[in-house]
Amino acid sequence: MEDEVDRLVAAWRRERPDLDVEPLEVLSRVSRLARHLDRARRTAFAEHALEPWEFDVLTALRRAGAPYQLSPGQLLTQTLVTSGTMTNRIDRLAGKGLVQRLPDPDDRRGVLVRLTQGGQERADAALAGLLDHERAILGELSPSQRDDLAALLRQLVAPFDNLAD
Template sequence: MTDEVDRIVAAWQRERPDLDVEPLSVLSRVSRLARHLDLARRTAFDRHDLELWEFDVLSALRRAGDPYQLSPGALVTQTLVTSGTMTNRIDRLAARGLVERLPVPADRRGVLVRLTPAGRARVDAALEDLLRVEHGLLGSLREADRETLAALLRELVAPFDA
């Protein structure tokens, strides 16, 4: 089986035989897969009236467990955005009734962001839809191959997360 990346790699090997283009055979596929995954996720989230960034914030709160709340700083850490961006995102989610701001009891200046029941219902439904889509994307791989692929990708990604 050949794909577009095989054709790209072969063309570069022909045109630049002096270069080792082997990384393209892996990372170009990862890049192409990321684009397909992004489209699939956007489509799944659209069905629940959510943007990708909204799902990221809501899912971070949902994963926190009951009472589904985190500080804005913890949300910044989990979603890899700036504090200014997070403030804007919290404002927008609060305006939609998906999160609420609560004072930190021990700190008058502190704030917690809590998932509302509407936010929890929305993120739960979106996650279920997303998982159906993603199971479909991985459907051609055997379970053992999915586990191997996950382990290999973990090795590549771990240094970035450290």
């Protein structure tokens, strides 16, 4: 089946026949698919009354394992936002009762952000919902195609992930 990138590439071949636009076949599809996935995620989370950024923070804490707490600095590195943004996010999540701020007993400059019981439940439910949605999207592919795709993508991502960011 044809997609928007096929149309995009055709337009460039018509307007710029001198250029090799083959890289777009892969990388434009990655970008466009990511945009669609963002929208799908937003929809999936709305069923649990969560914004994507809330999910990102809550699940980072959930993945940390009991007692489900991290410093703001650790959350920064996991979510790739700036410190000002994280302060704002923690404020709002604390206001909703999904996390609480605790003083770090070992460092009086520091703070620990801990998932509340309610926050953990919301995170767990939203993750399950997200995975259901994503399984539906991947229904287009056979199990072996999924494995192939994951392996190819890993090859492209790994150089970025293993570089000092």
